[in-house]
Amino acid sequence: MALKLGDTAPSFVADSTHGTIDFHKYIDGSWAILFSHPNDFTPVCTTELGAVGKFLPEFEKRGVKVIALSCNDVESHKGWIADIESYTPGAKVSYPIVADPTRELAVKFGMLDPEEIDGKGVPLTARAVYIFGPDKKLKLSILYPATTGRNFNEVLRVIDSLQLTANYSVATPVNWNQGDKCMVVPSLSNEAAKEKFPKGFETVEVPSGKSYIRLTPQPNVD
Numbered sequence: 478m479a480l481k482l483g484d485t486a487p488s489f490v491a492d493s494t495h496g497t498i499d500f501h502k503y504i505d506g507s508w509a510i511l512f513s514h515p516n517d518f519t520p521v522c523t524t525e526l527g528a529v530g531k532f533l534p535e536f537e538k539r540g541v542k543v544i545a546l547s548c549n550d551v552e553s554h555k556g557w558i559a560d561i562e563s564y565t566p567g568a569k570v571s572y573p574i575v576a577d578p579t580r581e582l583a584v585k586f587g588m589l590d591p592e593e594i595d596g597k598g599v600p601l602t603a604r605a606v607y608i609f610g611p612d613k614k615l616k617l618s619i620l621y622p623a624t625t626g627r628n629f630n631e632v633l634r635v636i637d638s639l640q641l642t643a644n645y646s647v648a649t650p651v652n653w654n655q656g657d658k659c660m661v662v663p664s665l666s667n668e669a670a671k672e673k674f675p676k677g678f679e680t681v682e683v684p685s686g687k688s689y690i691r692l693t694p695q696p697n698v699d
């Protein structure tokens with residue numbers, strides 16, 4: 478069963494390139510991203526893990542712990558890291574890669590892709606992105622097939638959006654980027670919004686006459 482938004486992260490203890498990891502203890506009190514891979518020594522995965530290695534300071538800036546998972550053992554992961562760092566100059570895979578050689582964790586998290594089958598006829602693990610909040614609940618998931626590499630700029634963008642919602646009760650509109658206007662969430666009354674947003678908000682007039690599109694400057698930008 479795939480994880481649903483709001484579900485608590487399944488707990489697990491597994492080997493990783495950083496030794497044994499207890500997932501709940503690892504993420505305790507932080508935002509965390511778990512992203513999965515079909516296999517070590519595969520081309521698309523190699524590019525992705527390198528990109529994440531380069532983006533680590535961006536994840537750290539946002540207080541997000543990073544953890545990867547791939548369906549091979551730790552020895553294999555350690556050998557693969559040399560290739561990843563060589564392919565992406567400047568990348569350091571200093572975050573843990575969890576070993577899931579039996580795909581037990583992939584099943585537990587609902588990450589399998591029935592369309593991509595390995596030589597033994599077993600479904601490969603898809604490219605899942607799971608972002609958990611400090612309460613260990615799932616805030617966002619994106620699932621890509623094995624053949625499509627992820628866009629980690631987009632992953633950082635959605636983390637910024639999630640954290641704005643968690644901290645300031647704003648939503649982010651289509652194609653939002655850092656510094657753009659945000660939207661007051663519909664659950665907030667105008668009175669509550671006036672108190673909450675010292676910079677104020679504007680209500681956009683629309684043909685229906687309903688006052689539901691309310692824009693406010695990004696709260697954490699001066």
Ligand code: BEZ
Nearest residue numbers: 515519520521522623624
């Ligand atoms: C890759 O990482 O390149 C890949 C892995 C499994 C299936 C297809 C592509």
